[in-house]
Amino acid sequence: MILIADSGSTKTDWCIAHNGEPVKQMRTKGINPFFQSEEEIQQELAHYLLPELPDGELKAVYFYGAGCTPEKVPVLRRAIADSLPVNGNIKTESDMVAAARSLCGHEPGIACILGTGSNSCFYDGKEIVNNISPLGFVLGDEGSGAVLGKLLVGDILKNQFPSTLKDAFFEQFDLTAPEIIDRVYRQPFPNRFLATLSPFLAQHLHEPVVRTLVFNSFIAFFQRNVKQYDYKHLKAHFIGSIAYYYKDVLQEAAEETGVKIGQIIQSPMEGLIRYHNQTSSDNNLESSIT
Structure with missing residues (x-):
């Protein structure tokens, strides 16, 4: 075993x-x-x-x-x-x-993670040859659950979302603005906390302001990470819950940036x-x- x-x-x-x-x-x-x-x-x-x-x-x-x-x-x-x-x-x-290894096996490709955090690499079929540092959810991690959650609460607290969405958010998570600040700046694992808020975006993806937030974060992931590899000749494969549940928006962002998508799997x-x-x-x- x-x-x-x-x-x-x-x-x-x-x-x-x-x-x-x-x-x-x-x-x-x-x-x-x-x-x-x-x-x-x-x-x-x-x-x-x-x-x-x-x-x-x-x-x-x-x-x-x-x-x-x-x-x-x-x-x-x-x-x-x-x-x-x-x-x-x-x-x-x-x-x-x-x-x-999971996405490419023994073949070359661009492997990407979109989960609580995000990451990417060029894999030659045996080992990782190039890896653009993800930098974490403060400086990077574009397209990740933590960053989507960060963008969400930032827009909620700065009144960038319609009042109906803002009210729905606070009712669903039973949070106050001071509690959010405390969880992000004073409690351990703020990235985990922020990622737990990101499903709200999936639930309201039909709202233009929500879809735009997710789409732009995926665009940033492609521009700042994937396009630094040989994306014109290799497909980008994705793994993680964010990639899996937002695959339609991810495909749109890939087309917008000229990236070819391969597999999209959850685990x-x-x-x-x-x-x-x-x-x-x-x-x-x-x-x-x-």
């Missing part, structure tokens, strides 16, 4: 796979070693994941997630080794690598299972030949 993890800022999807087939899928809170200590990660794994795992040892763990920078990888590996029954390799990669897990099964098969074939 192998364990594959796809971790974003909001949630972590886990899948036990055997011989290329999913055995059991689980979900915990998002795990990010950039923001969490080794002890906090251990507690999350021990309390919420370990009790859900099938009996037996894990041949390997492949953890893909935000915050998996080289200096933070040892923290995550130790937390996994100390919390889970692993009798084999523990490999950690960024969520961008997960998207590239990388199926593609990651396929990738690791294929990689394992190729390695086994290579070993038998040599």
